[in-house]
Each structure stands twice: as structure tokens, then as C-alpha cells.
Amino acid sequence: MTSDPGRSCALLLFREDLRLADNPALTAAARSGRPVTALYVFDPDLRGARGLGAASCWWLAQSLRALADDCAAIGLPFAVRVGPTEETVRKAVAEAGAGLVGWNRRYVAAERDTDADIKSGLRDEGVDVESFNARLLYEPWEIEARSGGPLKVYSPFWRACRAKGEPPEPLPKPAKAKIAAGPKLEGIAIDELGLEPTKPDWAGGLREAWPVGEAGARRTLSAFLKRGLKGYATDRDRPDRPATSRMSPYLRFGEVGPRQLWHAAKQAADGGEASAKDVEKFHAELGWREFSYHLLHNNPDLASRNFNARFDDFPWRKPDSAHLRAWRKGRTGYPIVDAGMRQLWTTGWMHNRVRMICASFLIKDLLVDWRVGEDWFWDTLVDADPANNAASWQWVAGSGADAAPYFRVFNPTLQGEKFDPEGAYVKTFVPELKDVPLKWLHKPWEAPEDALRAAGVTLGQDYPKPIVDHRAARDQALAAFDRIKA
Numbered sequence: 001m002t003s004d005p006g007r008s009c010a011l012l013l014f015r016e017d018l019r020l021a022d023n024p025a026l027t028a029a030a031r032s033g034r035p036v037t038a039l040y041v042f043d044p045d046l047r048g049a050r051g052l053g054a055a056s057c058w059w060l061a062q063s064l065r066a067l068a069d070d071c072a073a074i075g076l077p078f079a080v081r082v083g084p085t086e087e088t089v090r091k092a093v094a095e096a097g098a099g100l101v102g103w104n105r106r107y108v109a110a111e112r113d114t115d116a117d118i119k120s121g122l123r124d125e126g127v128d129v130e131s132f133n134a135r136l137l138y139e140p141w142e143i144e145a146r147s148g149g150p151l152k153v154y155s156p157f158w159r160a161c162r163a164k165g166e167p168p169e170p171l172p173k174p175a176k177a178k179i180a181a182g183p184k185l186e187g188i189a190i191d192e193l194g195l196e197p198t199k200p201d202w203a204g205g206l207r208e209a210w211p212v213g214e215a216g217a218r219r220t221l222s223a224f225l226k227r228g229l230k231g232y233a234t235d236r237d238r239p240d241r242p243a244t245s246r247m248s249p250y251l252r253f254g255e256v257g258p259r260q261l262w263h264a265a266k267q268a269a270d271g272g273e274a275s276a277k278d279v280e281k282f283h284a285e286l287g288w289r290e291f292s293y294h295l296l297h298n299n300p301d302l303a304s305r306n307f308n309a310r311f312d313d314f315p316w317r318k319p320d321s322a323h324l325r326a327w328r329k330g331r332t333g334y335p336i337v338d339a340g341m342r343q344l345w346t347t348g349w350m351h352n353r354v355r356m357i358c359a360s361f362l363i364k365d366l367l368v369d370w371r372v373g374e375d376w377f378w379d380t381l382v383d384a385d386p387a388n389n390a391a392s393w394q395w396v397a398g399s400g401a402d403a404a405p406y407f408r409v410f411n412p413t414l415q416g417e418k419f420d421p422e423g424a425y426v427k428t429f430v431p432e433l434k435d436v437p438l439k440w441l442h443k444p445w446e447a448p449e450d451a452l453r454a455a456g457v458t459l460g461q462d463y464p465k466p467i468v469d470h471r472a473a474r475d476q477a478l479a480a481f482d483r484i485k486a
């Protein structure tokens with residue numbers, strides 16, 4: 001931010017960067033020497049962009065409350081307003097008498113276009129505007145194939161990212177003494193946004209599972225650095241272990257940024273608390289997130305259109321409502337699928353390995369269009385992300401960039417036995433099976449009657465029989481795929 005300091009204030013727009021540390025727009029506003037005031041605009045209808053799902057709305061409300069407290073602690077005036085972004089920002093600029101406006105960039109097409117219009121409109125009126133990167137390690141347009149243009153395969157994409165060198169060190173949180181408070185804009189109470197469920201209040205499991213806000217992100221990260229990072233490369237596929245960071249919702253809403261995660265993991269390796277292999281794997285997973293954003297940037301309709309147009313002719317079945325309900329509620333009769341779908345419903349999150357198994361089951365065992373599943377995840381995940389969710393569903397479907405081949409069909413029984421070998425994950429989320437002997441836990445329909453009786457389970461009563469036969473379903477999926485191959 002370069003304008004003449006002292007004449008007017010700086011308006012900082014918070015977006016998907018609900019944090020004070022490593023927030024380049026905030027740092028620049030503080031350094032401008034102008035008094036700073038901050039605003040969050042909730043725009044429920046941003047140029048027809050997809051609205052947040054219910055679990056994300058819940059998260060956003062908690063996160064905004066935490067941010068309001070954090071801003072107060074450093075003396076930064078903060079207001080929340082609701083309305084069309086462009087109009088609301090322009091009004092706030094006029095009210096605050098802002099000579100500069102700053103924000104961190106967003107990547108969904110409607111957001112990008114809106115921000116470009118705000119930028120040019122304000123500049124025309126003589127207001128300085130600057131935007132920054134807080135959300136990604138590398139801007140999606142900075143990474144190109146050698147021959148130019150976007151990359152469609154992860155490995156060369158990640159090599160190209162790595163060739164750019166280490167991501168910059170994260171910025172510190174500005175100290176209270178470094179911020180001159182600007183005028184406080186009038187705003188509305190966060191409750192008035194109506195983001196949280198009331199009747200019924202289904203968010204109890206979410207509240208229990210997540211400490212929301214920047215401080216919650218820090219706590220969750222430090223637990224991971226202490227317990228999960230060591231062994232991450234091998235254990236990250238185990239849903240029964242606390243082996244992954246659970247950083248995804250914090251990344252989604254920006255309570256933490258990827259540069260912070262990158263360097264925190266690197267320091268852990270430097271301090272001998274994790275191996276270089278663990279850290280490299282963790283960095284590579286952040287790389288998958290970067291890849292998703294690269295895909296979204298170059299394919300704005302990633303959530304609605306097959307990346308691979310061949311899938312436009314795929315003979316999806318019209319979803320059988322009983323099957324769809326069983327999948328959503330975790331009552332398919334396949335314990336690992338049901339555990340995952342119930343973990344999602346109660347906590348708003350699901351382990352990555354299990355996301356793949358549950359998505360494969362919907363797409364390939366039930367032959368339901370991946371967009372139906374993507375939509376359910378969008379509504380129920382606290383980390384529902386416009387890039388990661390769409391790219392991952394397309395990856396499982398086989399219709400995406402660098403996707404799993406369609407003929408790779410996850411066998412839910414073998415996956416359960418391999419990645420939940422002691423059954424601890426299934427027993428946590430499908431407690432009615434907790435006394436079923438391990439030998440049958442991932443395939444209770446094969447258990448002898450007396451073993452089930454001793455475990456207090458009658459199939460079809462206490463726990464469902466499988467809604468489809470996996471082997472037959474797999475054959476049908478492959479036959480359907482043959483049709484588009486031809």
C-alpha cells in the first residue's frame with residue numbers, strides 16, 4: 001500500500017483468511033502508517049456463486065466470533081456486514097474515508113471477477129487497492145507446463161512448484177502497538193447472519209470435535225506436530241490413528257495458511273521431531289491442495305462439469321432414493337463406509353482414506369453421478385472446499401485430471417481390513433458392531449449366526465444387510481465404463 005500516509009484510513013477486508021498471523025493484507029495495512037479498520041462482508045448471493053453448505057456456515061460463525069475477539073485484542077476495529085460485496089465495500093470505503101483498501105486474494109471465478117471489478121472501480125476513484133496471496137504456496141497462474149499453459153498431472157505440477165524454491169516464511173501477527181485504530185464501522189451481530197442451526201441444533205458433534213478460530217488452529221497444529229507428524233508418511237492412511245493434521249477446515253477458512261504449515265513441519269524435521277520423509281509427504285499433500293486450486297483456476301466449473309468430457313456420456317443411474325439415504329446416513333451394510341459417513345455427519349469431517357472409499361462406493365457400487373456425492377460433502381463437511389472437494393470427487397470418479405482410473409474400484413471390505421486392521425475406527429462410529437469378532441467386523445454378513453447372536457447383532461435389524469453385492473456392483477460399473485470407452 002503506497003499512498004500518502006496520514007490522510008485517510010486503510011480498510012482491510014477479511015475473506016477466507018480469518019487470522020491475524022501470516023496475513024499479508026493486514027501486515028501491509030498496519031505498515032502503511034494509516035489508521036486501520038477491518039470489515040467482513042457476508043454475501044449470500046455472490047454473482048450466483050454456490051453458497052456455503054450448512055456445516056461450513058456453522059464453522060464460519062464460530063470463526064468470525066473468534067476473529068472479532070482477536071481483533072479486539074490488538075486494537076483493530078472489526079465489523080461484519082451482510083449484502084452484495086461490491087456495493088457493501090464501496091459504502092464502507094465512503095463511510096470510513098478510506099484511501100486504501102487491501103485484501104488477500106480468492107480463487108473462485110465469481111469471487112475473482114467481483115474483486116477485479118472492485119479493484120478497478122476504486123482505483124478509478126483514486127483509492128489505492130492492493131491484493132495479496134495468503135491462501136496458497138504458489139499462485140495458480142505462476143505454475144506452467146514447460147511448453148506453457150496449465151498442468152494436468154500432479155507430479156510435473158509439484159516439480160514445477162518445487163523448482164520455484166521454498167515458500168516464503170510466514171509473517172508474524174502484528175503487535176497491538178503497531179496498529180493505529182481507524183474508525184469502527186457499524187456492523188451487525190454475527191448471530192444476525194443466521195448461519196447456525198437452531199431447531200434442531202444438529203451442531204453438538206461439531207462443537208465437541210473442533211476448537212474453531214486461529215487459536216484453535218494453533219492448538220490442533222501443535223498436537224499434530226507432537227503426535228502425528230512423526231510417522232505421517234506411513235500412518236496417514238490409517239483412520240484409526242490420530243496421524244493426520246486435521247488442518248483442512250482451518251485452511252478452508254484461513255485460520256491458518258499453508259506457509260505456516262509448510263514451515264512448522266520443516267522446523268519439526270530440523271528439530272529431529274519427524275523424519276525428512278514424513279515432512280516431504282506432508283508437504284506433498286499440501287501440494288495436492290495447490291494442484292486442486294491450479295485446476296480450479298483453469299477450470300472454473302470443476303464442481304459441475306467432467307474434466308474429462310468422455311464422462312459426459314456415462315450411464316449414471318438415477319439415484320435410488322433408498323440407496324442414497326442409506327449412503328448418507330451410514331446404513332449401507334458396509335462397516336467402513338458407514339463409519340465414514342457417520343463420522344462426517346457427527347463431526348463434519350472424514351479421514352481422507354475413508355473419503356475415497358465412501359466416494360467410490362457411491363460412484364461405482366451405486367453408479368450415482370459423482371456430483372451428487374460432491375454436493376452432499378459440500379453441505380456436510382466443515383472443510384468443504386471449492387477446489388479440493390470438486391477435484392477429489394472427480395479424481396475418484398476417474399473423470400478428473402490425473403485421476404484414479406475408473407476401473408479402480410475400492411473393495412470396502414478389503415480396504416477396511418487393511419486400513420482399520422483392529423476395527424477401532426468402525427467400532428467408534430458403528431458401535432452396534434463393537435462386539436462382532438474382528439474376523440467378521442468388516443464383513444458381518446459372512447459371520448456365522450451364533451457369532452452375530454453372541455455380539456448382540458441381528459442383521460437387517462440392529463445393523464443393515466449390504467444394500468448391494470459389491471462383486472456384482474463392480475461388474476456393472478466396469479460394464480458401464482466399457483460403454484464410454486467404446
Ligand code: FAD
Nearest residue numbers: 244245246247248285286288289352355384385388389392
Ligand atoms: P493431512 O493429511 O494432514 O494433510 C494436510 C493438508 O493437505 C490438508 O488439510 C489438505 O489441505 C491437504 N490435503 C491432504 N490430502 C489432500 C488431497 N487428497 N487432496 C487435496 N488436498 C489434500 N479436502 C478439503 O480440504 N476439502 C474438501 O472439501 C475435500 N473433499 C474431498 C472429497 C473426497 C471425495 C476426497 C477423496 C478427498 C477430499 N478432500 C478434501 C481431500 C482430503 O481428504 C482432505 O484434505 C484431508 O482428509 C484433510 O485432513 P487433514 O487436514 O488431516 O489432512
